[in-house]
Amino acid sequence: MSTLDEIAKLSGFSKATVSRVLNDSPHVSKETREKILAIMKETDYVPNRNAISLSKGQTQQIGMITLDLNELILCFMNSFVEISGHYGYQTIIYTTGGDKQKELQAFEDLKQKRVDALLILTAVNDKHVITSYCKYGPIVSWQRMDHPEIPSVAMNQYDGYALALEHLIERGYKRIANAFGRPSSINTQSRRLAYEQIMSKYNLPVLEKWYYTTIYGIQDGEQLVKTFMGQPEPPDAILCANDLVAVGVLSEARRQKLDVPRDLAIVGFDNSKLSQTLGITTIQNPIAGQAENAFLLLAPALLGLDMELQPLSFQLIERETT
Amino acid sequence: MSTLDEIAKLSGFSKATVSRVLNDSPHVSKETREKILAIMKETDYVPNRNAISLSKGQTQQIGMITLDLNELILCFMNSFVEISGHYGYQTIIYTTGGDKQKELQAFEDLKQKRVDALLILTAVNDKHVITSYCKYGPIVSWQRMDHPEIPSVAMNQYDGYALALEHLIERGYKRIANAFGRPSSINTQSRRLAYEQIMSKYNLPVLEKWYYTTIYGIQDGEQLVKTFMGQPEPPDAILCANDLVAVGVLSEARRQKLDVPRDLAIVGFDNSKLSQTLGITTIQNPIAGQAENAFLLLAPALLGLDMELQPLSFQLIERETT
DNA sequence: TTGAAAGCGTTACCAA
């Protein structure tokens, strides 16, 4: 492995000049540049990135913190890796499994300059712990952080939920139930608000019994259908927290010989591949766009350029379950 | 940000001693260690990883090369990130999208010492190009590479396929069709061999018409069912290249009012979450185990310790489609 | 346009 020093000696020029060639400095004569480049090629020279990182104080790496990896996160990650790679940044994964200590490692790595920036998908440490690391580098988050120094690319779920709801109402459904996730989450609160406002707008009843909470996945969705099957006045439509829940609801509804969408309409959320496959009406969540925006939020600090975020919006994807 | 040098000055000891404290060297008196540790805590000192990397010539990072990110790869990745993290290594993702140039970047990063090792999930560059990088660091592969310097954790698909086939035959199915992926792939060849040998063993006909190839995903699976619906003697069972294909086959079969599994048995491959959700009989592919083995194959070069690989095997998961 | 030399923050070897 040849080094810059060797190239300098072989070429007869100084290290500084060789370095200039590497960094495309204009202050090198054409002949000198060519001569040095030729020697580099000859000796199969590659600069050592560690040395560059140490010298520049940057690693061109961004850490991505997530609780675990699932289909949704995959989509986000794919898009983020793509755009950050385009600007010369690589992505390191920190899957924490919800372990605070493990998660802290990522923040320590920002402090230790192993990564230049941090992207939080989901974080479990206390907000004040997290924000105490802001001084070591830019941090951006998918999940809402409510802190001026940690901007978020989260979208207001109100709009997406309203879209789904208006669609159901237009189709004539009246007994519309909600399958919410974590009741205390901001997302759930926005959705609930949308539900209340839109239902009221159309003079439809807002009943407590149509709020189901802590519904997260397929099994929960299946369970949910079983729950209301015996009831006197079951819902005729279900708005699901995500597509997985919708899959569960659909699969159990079929098992119970319900006619979807006549007896029961189902709307998912996110427009994952699965919803597409199974023909579930859903709300398209522009996740790839959010990932790009996440990088663009880091761009000022990283690249020194202020880039405009792209405007994003939810969209209704009509399929066979409504 | 304090540095080792400052800690040395503040403590009155040399840099060497401070370094020894950092690296848990036994050659430091207890008092000295405590004194230095106290100062480190006081000044909120963290060692700079770039400096360590440069000095040691290692980054504690492993690059993972993949064409794209899907559910299967997610599973592999999850497991690999977990075990490598356990040994102090981080994982960097290189999604190539099949672009040779982009993929080469990962190999260059091995050469530039940005990563200490490389894990290939799928690679598209020529074998001799890839192997030319072996001298720069250990490389391990998921996909079979057929090169002594690049060991693979791929499993022989013969065994898994045989398992599925024996199961179908035992259940009384006779007209068993294959939905293969890429016809030239080693996996397909192994599966084909298994098919021929097992069918012959039970004196069942091996007919050319029951080899379908280039069946990769859900749509292909749906299409496949349509193809043979008009035929005089359609298959009564289908062995699918993967679970996605099985999902497509199942969904189209239901649409065609076929009784699964009476009219048509379906077996998937991999035991993905999806197959579990939809109740598809499948072959459990120990992917997480393969990922762990991948790291263990790197361990000798990385950690200097020879670790024994765990033995892995396929398993039949019986569900409602057979 | 070029060069000398001082960083960057550690580790590791050789002495003491």
Added chain:
DNA sequence: TTGGTAACGCTTTCAA
């Protein structure tokens, strides 16, 4: 047990 100092391989400032 400790210290001095030369690596590690590049960037950057200041002079020429």
